[in-house]
Amino acid sequence: MSDKITGAEALVRGLIAEHVDRVFGYPGGYIIPVFDTLYDYTDRITNVLTRHEQGAIHAAQGYARTSHRPGVVIATSGPAATNLITGLSDAMMDSTPLVVITGQAPASMLGTDAFQETDVMGITQPIAKWSYQIRHADKVAWALARAFHIASTGRPGPVVLDFTKDAQIQLTDRAYEPCRFIRSYIPKPTPAEADIALAAEMINRASRPMILAGQGITIAEAEQALKALAEKAHIPVAATLLGLSVLPSSHPLFKGMLGMHGNIGPNINTNRADLIIAIGMRFDDRVTGVTESYAPQARILHIDIDRSEFNKNIRAHATVHGDAREVLEALLPLVKPARHDEWVRSFDRHNTIEHENVDTTAAYGTDPTKAPTMGEVARKVSEAAGAGAILVTDVGQNQMLSARYFRYTSPRSIVTSGGLGTMGFGLPAAIGAKMGAPERPVCLFTGDGGLQMTVQELGTIMQYGTAVKIILLNNNFLGNVRQWQALFFNGRFSQTPMLNPDFKTLAASYGIPAEDVATRGELQCAITRMMEHDGPYLLNINIDPADMVFPMTPVGKPVDYIMLNPSDVYQPLPDIS
Amino acid sequence: MTTHDESTLYTVTVFSENHVGLLNQLSIIFTRRCLNIESISASTCSIPGVHKIVITCHSSQSMMDKVIGQIEKRIDVIKAFYFTDDEIVYQEVALYKVPTPVMLRENHVEEIIRRHNARILEITPEYTVIEKTGHYSETEELFRELQRYELKQFMRSGRVAVTRSPIEHVDNFLNQRLTNEY
Numbered sequence: 001m002s003d004k005i006t007g008a009e010a011l012v013r014g015l016i017a018e019h020v021d022r023v024f025g026y027p028g029g030y031i032i033p034v035f036d037t038l039y040d041y042t043d044r045i046t047n048v049l050t051r052h053e054q055g056a057i058h059a060a061q062g063y064a065r066t067s068h069r070p071g072v073v074i075a076t077s078g079p080a081a082t083n084l085i086t087g088l089s090d091a092m093m094d095s096t097p098l099v100v101i102t103g104q105a106p107a108s109m110l111g112t113d114a115f116q117e118t119d120v121m122g123i124t125q126p127i128a129k130w131s132y133q134i135r136h137a138d139k140v141a142w143a144l145a146r147a148f149h150i151a152s153t154g155r156p157g158p159v160v161l162d163f164t165k166d167a168q169i170q171l172t173d174r175a176y177e178p179c180r181f182i183r184s185y186i187p188k189p190t191p192a193e194a195d196i197a198l199a200a201e202m203i204n205r206a207s208r209p210m211i212l213a214g215q216g217i218t219i220a221e222a223e224q225a226l227k228a229l230a231e232k233a234h235i236p237v238a239a240t241l242l243g244l245s246v247l248p249s250s251h252p253l254f255k256g257m258l259g260m261h262g263n264i265g266p267n268i269n270t271n272r273a274d275l276i277i278a279i280g281m282r283f284d285d286r287v288t289g290v291t292e293s294y295a296p297q298a299r300i301l302h303i304d305i306d307r308s309e310f311n312k313n314i315r316a317h318a319t320v321h322g323d324a325r326e327v328l329e330a331l332l333p334l335v336k337p338a339r340h341d342e343w344v345r346s347f348d349r350h351n352t353i354e355h356e357n358v359d360t361t362a363a364y365g366t367d368p369t370k371a372p373t374m375g376e377v378a379r380k381v382s383e384a385a386g387a388g389a390i391l392v393t394d395v396g397q398n399q400m401l402s403a404r405y406f407r408y409t410s411p412r413s414i415v416t417s418g419g420l421g422t423m424g425f426g427l428p429a430a431i432g433a434k435m436g437a438p439e440r441p442v443c444l445f446t447g448d449g450g451l452q453m454t455v456q457e458l459g460t461i462m463q464y465g466t467a468v469k470i471i472l473l474n475n476n477f478l479g480n481v482r483q484w485q486a487l488f489f490n491g492r493f494s495q496t497p498m499l500n501p502d503f504k505t506l507a508a509s510y511g512i513p514a515e516d517v518a519t520r521g522e523l524q525c526a527i528t529r530m531m532e533h534d535g536p537y538l539l540n541i542n543i544d545p546a547d548m549v550f551p552m553t554p555v556g557k558p559v560d561y562i563m564l565n566p567s568d569v570y571q572p573l574p575d576i577s
Numbered sequence: 578m579t580t581h582d583e584s585t586l587y588t589v590t591v592f593s594e595n596h597v598g599l600l601n602q603l604s605i606i607f608t609r610r611c612l613n614i615e616s617i618s619a620s621t622c623s624i625p626g627v628h629k630i631v632i633t634c635h636s637s638q639s640m641m642d643k644v645i646g647q648i649e650k651r652i653d654v655i656k657a658f659y660f661t662d663d664e665i666v667y668q669e670v671a672l673y674k675v676p677t678p679v680m681l682r683e684n685h686v687e688e689i690i691r692r693h694n695a696r697i698l699e700i701t702p703e704y705t706v707i708e709k710t711g712h713y714s715e716t717e718e719l720f721r722e723l724q725r726y727e728l729k730q731f732m733r734s735g736r737v738a739v740t741r742s743p744i745e746h747v748d749n750f751l752n753q754r755l756t757n758e759y
Binding site for chain 2 (some may be wrong): 121126151184306
C-alpha cells in the first residue's frame with residue numbers, strides 16, 4: 001500500500017515528468033484535491049492564479065506560443081469548464097498546444113445534473129484535438145502522457161482531460177511513462193519522395209513564384225530552412241497573420257502580410273504569381289478573399305502536416321504531406337539557384353505606394369496637437385521596443401495595424417488570435433507570453449473594447465508583477481465594427497460607441513503605472529518612459545474614431561481589390577507587374 | 578430521410594478505437610457540414626479491439642474527401658474510407674409487424690412473403706413479425722406492399738458493408754504500425 005499515490009498526486013508527478021514548471025489554474029470544488037497536491041510541490045510548479053478561467057487559458061496560449069511548450073490549464077468543473085471553451089476553440093483554430101485539466105463530478109454522479117456538473121466531453125469534442133474523461137486513478141498516467149504527446153506533436157492543438165473528483169482521491173500504483181506512440185495517430189508523416197520531386201520541379205519551372213508562409217513553419221522550427229530555400233531560388237515570401245516573424249521584417253525577400261488587411265504587394269501579386277507555394281497555412285478566407293478569383297494564374301503547391309487542409313478551401317495542383325522543416329530541407333538540394341529580380345522588385349513597388357498612402361508622416365499628418373494614428377503608434381512602439389520584442393494583440397484594428405507594421409527581428413514574435421478572432425485574448429495572452437519568454441520585451445496592442453472583455457487580468461499582472469507593456473488604442477468605439485459600419489452600413493454606428501472608465505485610474509488601482517496620451521506631441525516621450533520602466537505599464541492613447549485600417553480588401557472581393565482609403569481602390573500602373 | 582439533389586449515396590467506413598464518445602466525434606463532423614446521416618451501424622470487426630462504423634449519406638465526392646480528412650484527423654480514428662455502392666457488398670435488415678388476423682384473412686400476404694424471400698420470425702395470435710434482408714429498395718418495396726395490410730411496426734437497420742477490394746487496407750495500415758500500445 002505504501003507506494004500507492006492518489007490520482008491527483010499521479011497527475012502532478014506526471015506534470016513534473018513532462019518538465020512542467022508553470023501552470024495556469026483557478027481552483028474550485030471538484031478540483032481541490034489537485035490544488036491540494038500542488039501545495040506540496042510549490043517549489044517545482046508555479047500556479048498562475050488568473051482572475052477568470054478564460055484568462056487562464058488565454059495566458060496558457062500566450063505561454064505556449066512564446067515558449068514552444070504546451071500550456072497547462074487547471075480548472076474546476078461546470079462554469080469553470082465552460083469558461084474555458086473560448087480559449088479551447090481559439091487554440092484549436094490556431095494550432096496551439098494546450099493540456100487542459102478540468103475537475104468533474106464523481107463518476108457515480110455523472111449524468112445526474114450534479115452540482116457543477118457539465119458535459120465537458122460533449123462540449124469539447126468539436127473544439128479539442130482530443131478529449132478524455134479520467135474516471136479512475138489508474139488511468140491518470142496513461143491519459144496525461146497521451147495528452148502531452150497529442151497536444152504537442154503533429155499539428156498541435158488543445159487536449160482536454162476531464163478528471164472526476166473520485167479519481168483524484170483514489171489510489172493508484174501506475175507510474176508515469178511518456179507516450180511516444182499511438183497506433184491511430186501519425187504525428188509526423190514521411191513526405192513522399194515523388195511529391196518532393198514534383199514540388200521541386202514546379203519551383204524550378206516557375207518564373208513568378210511566391211511563398212505563403214504560415215504558422216506551420218514556426219511550429220516546425222523551419223525558419224532557417226525557409227530562408228535557405230527562399231534565398232536559393234530567389235522566391236519572395238509573404239506571411240499569414242500567424243506566420244509573421246518567420247523571416248525578419250528586414251529580410252529583402254520578406255514582402256509583408258497576406259489577406260484582408262495585409263500589405264498591397266503580396267495581395268496584388270497573389271493574383272499575378274505563376275506558382276503559389278503555401279507552407280503550413282490553410283487558405284483562411286481572410287487570406288484568400290473570394291476563392292473563385294484567387295490566384296488565377298498560379299499553380300498551387302500546398303505543403304502541410306495536416307492532410308485535411310489539402311483542397312479544403314483552395315484546390316491544389318500538388319501537395320506534400322509532411323512537417324514543414326522536413327519538407328523544406330528535402331526540397332533544398334533539388335531546387336536550382338534562380339533569380340527573379342523583376343518579380344521580387346514588383347512587390348516593393350506596390351508596397352511603396354501603400355507606404356506613401358497610409359504609413360508616412362504625409363499620411364499620418366504632423367500636427368502635434370492632434371491624436372496620433374494607430375499605424376504611427378505601432379511603428380513608434382516597435383522602434384522603441386527594439387530587437388527581440390514580442391507583439392501580442394487583441395482583435396480588431398489594434399491587431400491589424402500592429403501586426404502589419406511591427407518590425408519582427410526574431411522568430412516567435414507575434415501572439416494573436418487569428419482563426420477565432422477572440423476579443424479579450426490580448427491581455428491574458430500577453431501575461432502568458434511574457435512568462436514564456438521572460439527575457440524578451442512584450443508589447444500588447446489592445447483596444448478599449450477588447451481590453452474590457454478580460455480587464456480583470458490586470459489583477460494577475462499586479463500579483464505576479466508581469467512586465468507587460470500595454471498599448472491601449474482608445475477611440476471610445478468598437479473600432480473595427482465602426483469601420484465596417486462607416487464603409488458598408490452608411491455610417492450607422494449601431495452599438496459601437498462606448499462610455500469608458502478612466503483607464504489610467506483603473507490601472508493605478510492595480511498598482512500599474514499608466515499615462516494618458518492625448519496627442520501626437522506626447523507620444524514619443526510616453527513610449528520611451530514605458531519601455532524604460534522596469535515593470536508593467538499602460539499607455540492610454542487617444543485615437544480618432546475616424547482612423548481606419550487601410551489597405552483593406554472588403555468581404556466578397558478578390559484579393560487584389562484593395563481599398564486605399566474610404567473612396568479609392570488601388571489601381572496598379574500597367575508597367576508594374 | 579432526405580436526399581440531396583444530384584448527389585451520390587456514399588458509404589463511409591470508419592475503423593476506430595472503441596472509446597466512449599467516438600460516435601459523437603464522428604456525428605459532429607457531419608453536422609458541421611450540414612450532411613444528413615441516412616443510416617448508421619456500429620460493430621466489432623475482424624480485427625480484435627477495432628470498432629467499425631458504417632455511415633451512409635448523400636453528398637458529392639469533393640465533400641466526402643473533406644469529411645474523410647476530418648474524420649481521420651480524430652485521434653481515436655484508425656482509418657476512414659468512403660465507397661460508392663459498386664465498390665461494396667452491403668445489406669440492411671428490416672422487420673415488419675402485421676396483425677395475425679389480417680395475415681390469416683388475406684391470403685395475399687403469404688404470397689408476398691414468398692415472393693420477397695422474407696421470413697416469419699414470430700407468430701402470436703395477435704401479431705406476426707416478418708424479416709427481410711436486402712438492399713434498401715428491396716426492403717422498401719416489401720414495406721409498401723405490407724402497408725396495405727395494417728402494418729403496425731416497421732424498422733430498417735443501418736447498412737452493413739464489406740469491400741469488394743482484394744486488399745484489406747486497414748490490416749495493412751495496422752501491420753505497418755507497431756502495435757506496442759495494446
